[in-house]
Amino acid sequence: METLNRERCKSLQPHGVDCHLLYLVDGSGLQNFQMNSRTIFVTNEDDEIRMILDREQYDCITVSSDYLMLERLRGLGYRGPIIYEAQGLGSYSAARAFLHDAKIYIEPHAAALLYPNTTHLKSLFTEIYPGKKHYCFDNCLDTENFSYRSLGFSSLPIIGWVGRIESNKNWQMFLDIVTKFTRLVPDYKIWLFEDDQISPEKELFKSRVEQLKLNSRIESFANVPHHQMADYYSMIGDSGGFLCSTSVMEGFGYAVLEAMSCRCPVVTSDSDGVRSFVTHNLTGKLFAQQDVNGAVAEAFDLVCNLSLREFIRTRAITRAREQFSPQLYANRFLSMLKDLV
Known part of the structure; x- marks a missing residue:
């Protein structure tokens, strides 16, 4: 809100x-x-x-x-x-x-x-x-001001995730996805952006991260000022990575739209609200709820199919500007x- x-x-x-x-x-x-x-x-x-x-x-x-x-x-x-x-x-x-x-x-x-x-x-x-x-x-969304910024390239591709550490954002599925994905493509960093003032399942999250041995891969960012998120989305997109969204249900899903505005491709669960702006293989990648293997397959296709990736990045920013x-x-x-x- x-x-x-x-x-x-x-x-x-x-x-x-x-x-x-x-x-x-x-x-x-x-x-x-x-x-x-x-x-x-x-x-x-x-x-x-x-x-x-x-x-x-x-x-x-x-x-x-x-x-x-x-x-x-x-x-x-x-x-x-x-x-x-x-x-x-x-x-x-x-x-x-x-x-x-x-x-x-x-x-x-x-x-x-x-x-x-x-x-x-x-x-x-x-x-x-x-x-x-x-x-x-x-x-x-003010796509004139919240938009792509050329800031140089990361040494490794980045997978991003934005949300509260609570059940509807489905952080458990995100951890399962990145665990399987990085077995296929090992050299990836994981950036996690959260509001640590309203993350009721943080202790469960920490325990699961440790169990999956993801501690060294995940870099957490708490309460990043909104205007700075355009920098992070742009860097994720230019790194060859993507934003992964795993919500069970979204009314709208601003993080996905903001990423699209910054040329950061999105791989997202079909959480209803994102359908307003994500069309599969046109402005992003959709996967079925709780389908970890399907999500990994879509992510792998996105990072390997460079022509499709660039097509999605371009169409996504056009959709953000025109429809919202x-x-x-x-x-x-x-x-x-x-x-x-």
């Missing part, structure tokens, strides 16, 4: 929409904002939130994921339209349970629902909330606001 919030604010600002952000707790993602007390608030205190609402008189509020906030905002006096937004809610069963639990808060308090163009979210929201206004469109432009997102978001405000 932190990435989307930044991208959304940037895309809407040129159109005269002043976006303010409220985070209930501090976190590593806030390092990516140029902090301004007028537009970014971090508080979970009712009195402070009420003061912000009274002072700013917002025309519309979007609530992301935290459905309890819908009733809370009404209790604090906000009477304008509230859009309830979900970008990723874990596995299909977890998302279904979550949206059913949220119903007693969403039905009376949300004017509309917003979610990315993702099959499982579209299906669940349509089924559970047939009477609500629905808005479904792709997120955006800030202007396109702003047009869709503004159209939604005109319906509601």
Whole structure:
């Protein structure tokens, strides 16, 4: 959500929409904002939130994921339209349970629902909330600024992975994939990017890394500032490596799109949300859920078939620029606001 919030604010600002952000707790993602007390608030205190609402008189509020906030905002006096937004809610069963639990808060308090163009979210929201206004469109990425950078070549090719160390990101499968892949192609480095403040299975991960004897191969990066990730993706792509994504279910999957924007080819599980931007053998490589051997085969084809690899890198960056432009997102978001405000 932190990435989307930044991208959304940037895309809407040129159109005269002043976006303010409220985070209930501090976190590593806030390092990516140029902090301004007028537009970014971090508080979970009712009195402070009420003061912000009274002072700013917002025309519309979007609530992301935290459905309890819908009733809370009404209790604090906000009477304008509230859009309830979900970008990723874990596995299909977890998302279904979550949206059913949220119903007693969403039905009376949300004017509309917003979610990315993702099959499982579209299906669940349509089924559970047939009477609500629905808005479904792709997120955006500033591919002009978050893009490929020529920084020289690594001495060895690199496999990258980005995510929290938790079950939905499926780090176990990633370790199995790189173990098998590096038996076929030994001279590879592994770069792992994580948010170590929200990685609940870190100890299990460490134990499994040791068991597989991957300690010497893996270099971990914690809480890298967002703008620096373009450097890392570019280096992975130029090294002859790739980004591997193993998520069970994604609402969108920003890391994959960001890698594509930086000419870093992607080998990813078919986690639903990535279908918006990854077309197999056109803009990336897809493999079936839990199919380790299939993932290894696709990765091997990507690194050995140099003409296909270059074709994918070129088509991927074109897809990122054309389908996920800030202007396109702003047009869709503004159209939604005109319906509601």
